[in-house]
Amino acid sequence: MITLRFSLDLAGVLRNYDLTNPNAMAFCVLLNSATLVLIGLNGGTTCVVVITMDRYWQVVHPVHHRVHYRRWMMYVGLLIPWLNAFATHTVPVVSTTRIVNGICVTPVFHTEV
Numbered sequence: 278m279i280t281l282r283f284s285l286d287l288a289g290v291l292r293n294y295d296l297t298n299p300n301a302m303a304f305c306v307l308l309n310s311a312t313l314v315l316i317g318l319n320g321g322t323t324c325v326v327v328i329t330m331d332r333y334w335q336v337v338h339p340v341h342h343r344v345h346y347r348r349w350m351m352y353v354g355l356l357i358p359w360l361n362a363f364a365t366h367t368v369p370v371v372s373t374t375r376i377v378n379g380i381c382v383t384p385v386f387h388t389e390v
Contacts, residue, residue, distance in 0.1 A: 278314045293379040302374075305381035310370050316362045323358030330354075 285291050291309050294301040307313050331351060335342045374383045 278308075278311075278317065282308050282311065282314070291381070294376045294381055295379070296376055301376060305376055305383075306367075306371055306374050309381040310374060310383040312367055312370050315366045316359075319362035319366065320359040323361065324355055327354040327358060 282291070285304075285308060291304065294305055331354065335346075370383060374381065376382070
């Protein structure tokens, strides 16, 4: 995603946003404010923590793990971090991002390249 963002920036796609183009706001929110990059970073990092905690529980407390573990627990443990990453970054960016004079302005998360 970082490579795609920088390639589009070098090509001039992310410099001037046309308000008549329906994709302009999507490009502004998803690429220019680095929303997709941060969702991947936050969700992936938290998933690694959840997997590490599950493995710790499995190795250090094997009897307790066998008695209380259900398969759905891992699915929920891997879904919640991605939803959290989506909610904590996308909601503030979408609600505060504007296109002003053809420039994408993201007051919450300012990512200057």
